[in-house]
Amino acid sequence: MNPDRSEAIGRKLEEVSQSIRTAARRSGRTPEEVRLVAVTKNFPAEDIEAAFLHGQRVFGENRVQELVTKVAELAGRIDCEWHMIGTLQTNKIKYLAGLVSLIHSVDSQRLLEAIQRRAERMDMVQNILLQVNVSGEGTKHGFQPSDLDALLEGRDRYANIRICGLMTMAPFYDDPERARPVFAGLRNLRDQLSVRHAMPELIELSMGMTGDYKQAIAEGATLVRIGSAIFGQRTP
Numbered sequence: 001m002n003p004d005r006s007e008a009i010g011r012k013l014e015e016v017s018q019s020i021r022t023a024a025r026r027s028g029r030t031p032e033e034v035r036l037v038a039v040t041k042n043f044p045a046e047d048i049e050a051a052f053l054h055g056q057r058v059f060g061e062n063r064v065q066e067l068v069t070k071v072a073e074l075a076g077r078i079d080c081e082w083h084m085i086g087t088l089q090t091n092k093i094k095y096l097a098g099l100v101s102l103i104h105s106v107d108s109q110r111l112l113e114a115i116q117r118r119a120e121r122m123d124m125v126q127n128i129l130l131q132v133n134v135s136g137e138g139t140k141h142g143f144q145p146s147d148l149d150a151l152l153e154g155r156d157r158y159a160n161i162r163i164c165g166l167m168t169m170a171p172f173y174d175d176p177e178r179a180r181p182v183f184a185g186l187r188n189l190r191d192q193l194s195v196r197h198a199m200p201e202l203i204e205l206s207m208g209m210t211g212d213y214k215q216a217i218a219e220g221a222t223l224v225r226i227g228s229a230i231f232g233q234r235t236p
Contacts, residue, residue, distance in 0.1 A: 001046050009047060010054035012230045013038070017055075020224065023217040034217055037083055037206075039227030041066065042234040045073040051230065052078040060104070060225055062086030064095050071099060085167075085206075085225055087141055090114035097126055104167045104206045104223075107131040107141040109151065112158060119160035126160065129167040129206050134185040137171055145189050152197045165204025165222070166190050176212035183207050183219035 021031040037060040040048050048059055048070060060083040061067035071082060084096055085104045090111055096103065097118040106112055106128045119126040130151075133142035143151070155163065168186045170179035186207055194202040206223040208216025213224040228234065 001050060005047070006050035006053065008232075009050045009230060012232075013051055013054050013056055016226055016229050019214065020217065023214040027218045029217070033222060035223050037085065037223055037225045038230055039085065039209075039225050040070070040231065041086075041227060043227075043231045045070050047231055048074060048080075049078055052080055056230075057081055058083060058101075060085040064088070064092040068095050068099070093118045097122055098124055101127060102164065102204075103128045104225075105129075105131050105141070107143065112151075112161065116158045116160055124160065125162050127162045127164050129165050129204055130163060131167045131169075132186060132189065134168045134182045134189070135171050140169055140171075142168065145185075148189070148193055149196065152193060152199065155197075163199070163202065165202055165206065166193075167206035167223075169209075170207070170212060170216075172211070176215050179212045180215045180219055183212075183216045183221065187220040 017036060020034055020036060024031045024034050035058055037058050038051055038056050039060045041062040058081045063086055067082065067084060081101045082099065083102045083104060084100045088105050088111060093114045097115065103126065115126055115128065130148065131142040132145060133140045134145065166186055166189065168182060170182040173179055186205055190202055190205055194200060204222050205220050206225065208221045208224040210226050210229040213226055216224055
């Protein structure tokens with residue numbers, strides 16, 4: 001591990017963590033309500049190990065194969081929590097069940113059914129978030145908000161899935177304040193669904209990335225997905 005690189009990651013990690021704590025307090029929340037998911041797409045296992053040594057415990061990957069490779073490479077070296085945050089195909093579920101603590105990006109009923117089949121086969125319960133297209137952008141994946149009542153009414157068929165909350169991606173804006181209505185929309189949707197379907201366990205709100213996580217925290221984010229502010233710019 002390069003000592004200079006490790007030190008730089010540690011310094012950036014502390015800056016981001018402090019910024020999260022400040023944003024939470026300014027919003028009348030406790031810092032413990034917000035967890036940082038360090039996004040490590042296209043960064044080597046050594047960077048993950050460096051972040052771990054500086055106190056980071058939750059890491060998110062966008063690609064299944066990259067996640068599987070890094071988990072294997074870091075086995076026995078660090079004991080962390082892995083999250084899947086990227087677009088997911090049903091044929092990749094077999095690699096994830098039992099490997100990740102949380103799947104953020106469940107964006108279709110077909111994917112839910114595939115996770116249920118795999119988790120049932122493994123006799124386990126998989127934690128997930130439902131990805132919602134709050135902004136209505138055609139380029140964004142996710143359930144429409146109007147889809148969720150029917151889905152949750154039929155949730156008994158997913159006995160091996162624990163729906164822990166919701167996830168969304170805001171459009172990119174030059175002014176991140178413009179993303180706040182999207183984040184507020186997800187929070188309001190979560191609150192309404194929790195009451196209508198008697199689901200107090202519907203807690204998590206995964207929203208906000210490097211450019212807009214402060215606004216997401218102000219609107220209730222419990223998980224923020226941050227990569228470049230910690231690790232620098234990615235190479236393809």
